[in-house]
Amino acid sequence: MKPTPEQIAKLPKWAQEHIKDLSRELDAANATLARMADEQTPSPFYVDAWYSTPRVKRFIQSPTNHLTIEHAGVHLEIFLAPERDGQRLYGIELQYSAIDRTIGHSTVALMPRGIGTIQLVTKENMR
Numbered sequence: 001m002k003p004t005p006e007q008i009a010k011l012p013k014w015a016q017e018h019i020k021d022l023s024r025e026l027d028a029a030n031a032t033l034a035r036m037a038d039e040q041t042p043s044p045f046y047v048d049a050w051y052s053t054p055r056v057k058r059f060i061q062s063p064t065n066h067l068t069i070e071h072a073g074v075h076l077e078i079f080l081a082p083e084r085d086g087q088r089l090y091g092i093e094l095q096y097s098a099i100d101r102t103i104g105h106s107t108v109a110l111m112p113r114g115i116g117t118i119q120l121v122t123k124e125n126m127r
Contacts, residue, residue, distance in 0.1 A: 039058045040059065043062065045060040045062055046060060065079065065082070072122065072125055073124065074096060074097075074099065074120045076094065076096045078094055079092070106123055108123075
């Protein structure tokens, strides 16, 4: 049985503060629990912990089917076009650019690395 706000107001200040602290901790724990549950809800986006045995997928929820990655000076946006999109073909769309988009600064090269593998590299990171 949960006490009413009036019952809590009648308690000593230390008890009221303790209840507020416990309520905040409970809210934080519930938020963590919801995030962990979301990691197990299947999604097209996931992080594959391939280094563990067994392999673990941690799903990433994206209600817009859009994911952004920034690494090594490259900004990459991944968009999953729906089947009946009037503007895009059904599939995965990639948009990339340099993180620093000032004129004359980094350009990004799309470099084939093997069968089915490409790499996005800024001019500064090319060898």
